[in-house]
Amino acid sequence: MTTLDQIQQPRTPVTQTTAVEQARAVAEVAAAVRVAQDNPRNRDRALGEMRDSCGRLALANRAFYSVPNRGNGPSVHLARELARIWGNVRYGVHELSRNDETGMSEIRAFAVDLETNVESTRTFQVPHERMVKKQRSKLTDLGDVYLNNQNIGARAVRECIFTVLPTWFTEEAQDRCNQTLRDGEGVPLDDRITQMVDGFRGAFGVTEQQLEDRLGRKRGQWDAGTVAQATVIYTSLQRGETKVADEFPVADAPLGVTAAEITGKPTNGGA
Incomplete structure (x- = not known):
């Protein structure tokens, strides 16, 4: 029809x-x-x-x-x-x-x-x-x-x-869009990484450590493909298609670790 x-x-x-x-x-x-x-x-x-x-x-x-x-x-x-x-x-x-x-x-x-x-x-x-x-x-x-x-x-x-x-x-x-994300229209990779880290921190409060955990490698190992992957995540967060808590979940504390040990503050009001 x-x-x-x-x-x-x-x-x-x-x-x-x-x-x-x-x-x-x-x-x-x-x-x-x-x-x-x-x-x-x-x-x-x-x-x-x-x-x-x-x-x-x-x-x-x-x-x-x-x-x-x-x-x-x-x-x-x-x-x-x-x-x-x-x-x-x-x-x-x-x-x-x-x-x-x-x-x-x-x-x-x-x-x-x-x-x-x-x-x-x-x-x-x-x-x-x-x-x-x-x-x-x-x-x-x-x-x-x-x-x-x-x-x-x-x-x-x-x-x-x-x-x-x-x-x-x-x-x-x-394919061409992926290539553009990798090349960055000629912007040096180090500059694009810095802009990406600053962008996540400023817009969503995401730390460099969280980015490293999400992307599965340390900052020194990031390449153009990693930046392209992070750019897609950033754009999806901006459009409201996903949430920071979903993309960057907070890891559970190790067994046996107390809240006082994590925060450095006593839980019972003692010295």
Whole structure:
């Protein structure tokens, strides 16, 4: 079923206002298809622009995510940029319904290549909840529900975009972004390491020792690949996709060590 077919088949009886809006949406999509077919993409131009964009830290720093329990990979920011560069790609997220009584929303994410009529969609139920310390916590604030739906929808639209884009195009883009993170646009590695350590300390209170533990090697052993890995973690923290406590858990104290020994203060008020 194409995008036009889905728009033309309403899920429930609609009002006259809704019917007018549906007709407008059908006309808008039909016009976009005609424009795409009259102005086919230039693959050589798209390839050149992709290589240029992925060679810049402004994109490379946002091109990947790293989230505990969800893994890592290319981000929605990279997906949207590649869709823009490839051209004639339409994508989005629609909230089809929301039921505050049952605490559930229905979300639809889609991406379609208007030239080839290749389409990818995801329709799914989203509970008005978030995981807090591995436990479900209900969301009641309207802003929290909206942001939760948008965050989950963004992950779904990312998968839709990568489905309709050519594999060779997205893989080269990821390779070039990784290379840019390693090269740092010519900034010396020692300077980038210093900036990274200062950035983690200033923004999140993460110490150099915590970074060494998280990255699995001492500062003197860090290379460009290590800095690239840390950059992905830093960006995920900035976007709120993960938390400092998840990325840098505090190690448990050794058995037999008391709080007084750790803090240097007596626990009973004695001298």
